[in-house]
Amino acid sequence: MTGYYDIVLGLIPLAMAGITGVLSIAGFALTTAIPMASVVAVGLIGHAMFVRAPVDPVPEPAAQADAMQSDSIQSAD
Template identity: 50%
Template sequence: MVQYYDYVLGVIPLVLVGLTALLTLAGLELTAAIPAGAGVAALIIGHALFINVPTHPTAESADTSQRVNTE
């Protein structure tokens, strides 16, 4: 099952390369397009690390997810 962080790891290189290429094709110099693409990729990484914080499952959530309905 694909989760949020799997999408983040896939989007980072796509944004870096895709946005850099798009800005270069739009007429921006490569030396300006690369930092712009890297900045957006850094914002995505920051969102994944600080806004949508990765958490470890607690003992309670792991225990309730393994229960089987015996009724």
């Protein structure tokens, strides 16, 4: 299953190569096309790090208390 971060990792080199190629074909100098493409790649990285940041799933405290309570009831039987 392909996740969000797998797609971002694939889009980074695709953006660098694709945008650089399109801009150089459009007449931009290579020294201009590469930095413009890198801005898009950095934007992808920034989105993955800060907008959709990877987080560990944290169980809810109420669910933990219910689980502990049901465990203690089962052990008492």
